[in-house]
Amino acid sequence: MSAVAADVPKAVAQRRSHPTAHGEARFGFAMIALSVLFVAVFTAIPIIASLGLSFFSWDVISTPQYVGLxxxxxxxxxxxxxxxxxxxxxxxxxxxxxxxxxxxxxxxxxxxxxxxxxxxxxxxxxxxxxxxxxxxxxxxxxxxxxxxxxxxxxxxxxxxxxxxxxxxxxxxxxxxxxxxxxxxxxxxxxxxxxxxxxxxxxxxxxxxxxxxxxxxxxxxxxxxxxxxxxxxxxxxxxxxxxxxxxxxxxxxxxxxxxxxxxxxxxxxxxxxxxxxxxxxxxxxxxxxxxxxxxxxxxxxxxxxxxxxxx
Amino acid sequence: MTGIHSPGGSIARRTVLKAGAAGGLGLAGLADLAACGNSSGGSSSKSLKMLYFGEQAAATQLQNRLQPQISKLDANIKFEITAINGTDWNDFLAKVLTQVAAGTPPDIISVATEGLQLMASKELAVPLDDYVTKDLAALKEYFADIHPALIESMMYQGHLWELPDSFNAGNMFYSTELFQRAGVVPPSEGWTLDDFESAATKIAKFKGINAFGWVVRLWGSWTSFMYANNANLLEEGKYDGGDWLWNKAYAGDAAAAGRKGGWKWGAPTANSEGTVEALNYMIELTKKGLSPSPDVGGGGTLQGLFASNRIGMSIGGGFWAGGLTNAGMKNGSFDVTMFPKWKSQRHLFGAGGYAIFKSSKKKDLAWEVLKLLVKPETFDLVFPGNVTTPGRKSLVTAERYAKTGPKHWSVFYETLTKHPDTAPIPAPPYYNALATALNQRTTQAISSGNAKAALDGLQADLEKAAGAS
Missing domain, CATH: 1.10.3720.10 (MetI-like)
Known part of the structure; x- marks a missing residue:
């Protein structure tokens, strides 16, 4: 392995641990967090919740009854x-x-x-x-x-x-x-x-x-x-x-x-x-x-x- | 709180919701709201909330008009009226239930016959029996002024659930101008179905004029013909009970004789001979060019067409007096008479009133407001401009109709007094499912021309809905 090749993982490791890199990552996550939250709240959770609700009999007012399929x-x-x-x-x-x-x-x-x-x-x-x-x-x-x-x-x-x-x-x-x-x-x-x-x-x-x-x-x-x-x-x-x-x-x-x-x-x-x-x-x-x-x-x-x- | 039970077992509503059984593709949104809602329900401690079928602008006006009188009952209470808009009562009720699910039920609800049994059967409201009994002396003049048929229509299983303040019976409105142009003598109160068809035939000769217009719905649709044909969508019966009220509030009143604890709507009879005959009659009217294909819904378009003299006759109640005037019709350009006689001259009606929500924390105050809402002087604050028929007979006067018309305004209340077999629309606890099925099957019948097949379908729909409720 050449010296240059051996230095590459080191450089990557240094970059990953660099405070700026952490800041960028945090900023990146923050940027997508809102979208992820939006999709989760208005799409993913409701779909899962709807799937759950489909196994119940429920008229809004009375207690829901589990009815399976x-x-x-x-x-x-x-x-x-x-x-x-x-x-x-x-x-x-x-x-x-x-x-x-x-x-x-x-x-x-x-x-x-x-x-x-x-x-x-x-x-x-x-x-x-x-x-x-x-x-x-x-x-x-x-x-x-x-x-x-x-x-x-x-x-x-x-x-x-x-x-x-x-x-x-x-x-x-x-x-x-x-x-x-x-x-x-x-x-x-x-x-x-x-x-x-x-x-x-x-x-x-x-x-x-x-x-x-x-x-x-x-x-x-x-x-x-x-x-x-x-x-x-x-x-x-x-x-x-x-x-x-x-x-x-x-x-x-x-x-x-x-x-x-x-x-x-x-x-x-x-x-x-x-x-x-x-x-x-x-x-x-x-x-x-x-x-x-x-x-x-x-x-x-x-x-x-x-x-x-x- | 319990976990998920075995099939057939129950689970607390909010546990399901908190577990995430909320919403999805529209439906989920509702349950989500329920999960976040205030489980105790009712309005905040500083306000008294009422739900109302109509526009918010009108609701806010009404709220402001009533606030001074509510303040006299409790100076710290803010009266809030929330309007719910919709095509018809099933839209309104669906949205009310959404509010209930959202954990924000009102204290008072203004609801018509359409929603009474749904609300009572689900125990969303409280029976008013104890309040009425307690204040019977003060309410004596109210009951003396309200026809017992209206009170009975607000009873369910022997209990009184609403104080009625208004009603509308399905009478026949006609354009005096079109009748005159066609050379048709204005109909008398005792006119028959043959007279009706004869008049319609003469009016239909004018190009661009429809002799008779109607809409697809439960109240005042082909159902009026069904009632006059002594038929119904559901088996008619009455709940036992109600003596606690009849014996005290209506003692000695002949019109109260035979009244019981509310209408009991039994097994579906949607494909009975009389019902099929009534719907067939409508199909024949369409085929003869006397009536166009009807729209589904509340009747706003129909009212507009009538007001522009493009329809000769239509079924309407007292609310049409104000409605036609607001649409630009002059006093005298329209009039009203009884619905024509077929096998009988039985009319249908729907009543409006006020109920107290079970979840309200201010039931006693709500009761005081209910009494205020049914006072004679309050009626015109709630319903300015003859947009409904007063439930109090004393308010149905020549003076009231002097500006708007119609000339034969007395027909409105006399429908109840002269035709004692007049009955409320069949609105069982599963009214919403009934209304949906009725609308679909009626349009099917009109477009296919086969009333029997459509009503066989309606019969099956109603049997399923009744079984599921």
């Missing part, structure tokens, strides 16, 4: 609750597919604009709905799509089209809510895709052009593969959000008509806060969490074949 057994035999999982999955898939495809299409179109101010204008316009309160948007949209006096039906009426039951038929309500959710969340995927498309190396695009690739071929064979990690990220985030859909259906349809737009989170709220079955509501929350984890895991598995990392 009874809430989970009840859940897997509860038709309306299982249906709400199906409704949620269906709506979530529709939201994710639309959010990704429309977001990507718009990003590609905007990215082709040469003028910077045009790009900025579109970016702002598509991002703005994301900044609005979902509750306020849902109330507003509820009025717009109202069967009796909604503005949408009013203008359709001027064209001779009879009133459409946007929110009062099962399919109509689900489709309207999906479209509204997509409209509001589109800005997120759109901005991600615009940024990602702008980072595609120009030399790669020029090479494709020299090789005779047209715009569509360049998009599908060059751009999309290169931004596929961003697409994966957007898909994962969009699906997690969509699986927790609550505000729009709760405010606009109360989960109806019937149970056509009753999502899992609405069911969870009804069981917990309205029917005072907090243990059962927690069990639903835990199963939803598990479902989201499984679906996200599947997305990552699929990504191994579909995502291209440079």
């Amino acid at each position: 009874k809430n989970y057994q009840q859940l897997f035999n509860d038709g309306p609750v299982l249906k709400s999982f199906g409704v949620t999955l269906g709506m979530a898939l529709a939201i994710v597919v639309l959010q990704l495809t429309v977001g990507l299409a718009l990003a590609v179109l905007v990215n082709q604009r040469k003028l910077v101010w045009v790009r900025t204008l579109f970016r702002t316009a598509f991002y703005l709905p994301l900044l609005a309160s979902t509750a306020a948007v849902s109330i507003f949209m509820g009025y717009l799509f109202d069967y009796k006096f909604g503005v949408v039906n009013y203008y359709l009426g001027l064209l001779g089209i009879p009133n459409v039951p946007w929110l009062t038929s099962g399919f109509g309500a689900a489709a309207t809510i999906v479209l509204i959710a997509v409209w509001q969340q589109l800005g997120f995927t759109f901005v991600l895709f615009v940024a990602s498309l702008m980072s595609v190396p120009t030399d790669v695009l020029e090479a494709a052009q020299i090789d005779g690739a047209g715009p569509l071929r360049t998009l599908f064979r060059v751009k999309i593969p290169l931004i596929s990690p961003t697409i994966l990220f957007a898909a994962v985030v969009a699906l997690i959000n969509a699986m927790q859909l609550f505000d729009q259906p709760y405010i606009m349809t109360k989960g109806g008509p019937g149970s056509a737009t009753t999502t899992v989170t609405i069911t969870m709220y009804q069981k917990g806060f309205q029917n005072l079955q907090f243990g059962y509501g927690s069990a639903i929350a835990i199963v939803l969490l598990a479902a989201i984890l499984i679906i996200t895991g599947l997305q990552f598995l699929a990504a191994r074949k579909l995502v291209f990392y440079q």
Whole structure:
């Protein structure tokens, strides 16, 4: 071993024991402590606590009763609750597919604009709905799509089209809510895709052009593969959000008509806060969490074949 | 404190919470609050807290109006009213229970029929029997002025849980302007369902006008048609007891004959022939273009549509007098009559009143405040502008409705006196689950056009909810 090599561990040891190094470490821990505390208090502990609560029967007022797995057994035999999982999955898939495809299409179109101010204008316009309160948007949209006096039906009426039951038929309500959710969340995927498309190396695009690739071929064979990690990220985030859909259906349809737009989170709220079955509501929350984890895991598995990392 | 017990065993609420069984994905937040809350409950020693369904601005105004009178009862007490907002009573009750779980229950709660049995069955409030008995002489004029049907609606298992001060029966409001334009003679009190449909058909001819509007909820929805069809969602019965009050406060009052210890809501009858027929009637109204698909909720939108003369008729109570006036309707542009007769002319109603929370440390003071709240002179401080029907008959006067209308204001109280079979809405201890299921199944029926299938579903929902409660 050379003298230099022998000195390295010594130097490291000296640096570790240096008072400044200790101070830096303390500062580092202090910096992350707040985040760790925040995550612990508002995410980790509540999830663990919710898991604990799911083994109890509790109506807030009376003494909780330990019931073991009874809430989970009840859940897997509860038709309306299982249906709400199906409704949620269906709506979530529709939201994710639309959010990704429309977001990507718009990003590609905007990215082709040469003028910077045009790009900025579109970016702002598509991002703005994301900044609005979902509750306020849902109330507003509820009025717009109202069967009796909604503005949408009013203008359709001027064209001779009879009133459409946007929110009062099962399919109509689900489709309207999906479209509204997509409209509001589109800005997120759109901005991600615009940024990602702008980072595609120009030399790669020029090479494709020299090789005779047209715009569509360049998009599908060059751009999309290169931004596929961003697409994966957007898909994962969009699906997690969509699986927790609550505000729009709760405010606009109360989960109806019937149970056509009753999502899992609405069911969870009804069981917990309205029917005072907090243990059962927690069990639903835990199963939803598990479902989201499984679906996200599947997305990552699929990504191994579909995502291209440079 | 005990540890975790074997299945079926119990464990102290706060032990569970302290152990971390608190919250998560929304639900956890509630339990977390409970863990941190003050287990003794009630307000601080310097304040008396009341919960109220409405806007905080109105609650603060009311609090300031009542403070001088509360100060006369106790100069050191600050009266605090916290408003809880929501679409309907099930929203309100869910939020009240959240406050209870958070360890900050109120001393007094203003709650309607919807929440009475839920509150009483969970022993959140205290029976007022002893207080009433003690102060019966002072309350004699109160009981003489309040219809016994309202008192009975505030009883549960033989005990009185609230002092009622207001109510609303499901009468029929109509636009006098639209009736005139359609050439329809204003309906008489004894009109029938055929008269109603005939009027609706004439009004529906106007473009952009809906002849009859309604909302999906328990009070004054298709449930009014169900009552008039002599049907109900639950088996009707009454608890024994209550003689302690009837024999003393209502001795000799014919309207109190047969009154017992409160309404006992039994097995679900949601898919009975009469109930299905009533909901089918609503579907037929929709199919005939006489009524649009209804919204779910409290009825604010419906009131707005009525006020802008886009709806010919709708179910409303005394609260619509103030509501329509506040929405810009002129006195005389609307009127009210009894709900049309079908198999009977039985109406439904809901009452409002005040209860004392069990956890309150100032129950005696709270009782004094309750008596103050039901005094005649307090009514307009609490409900300015005819936003509900006074429970005291002496307050339902021509003078009260002179500014707002309607012309036939006497219908409000006469619903109780002329139709003694009029009954409260079916609000059992599991009201919240009932309201959720009713809303879902009603919208299902209207969108699918199949009342029987929807009400079979409601029957199953209610059987499950009743079993779980």
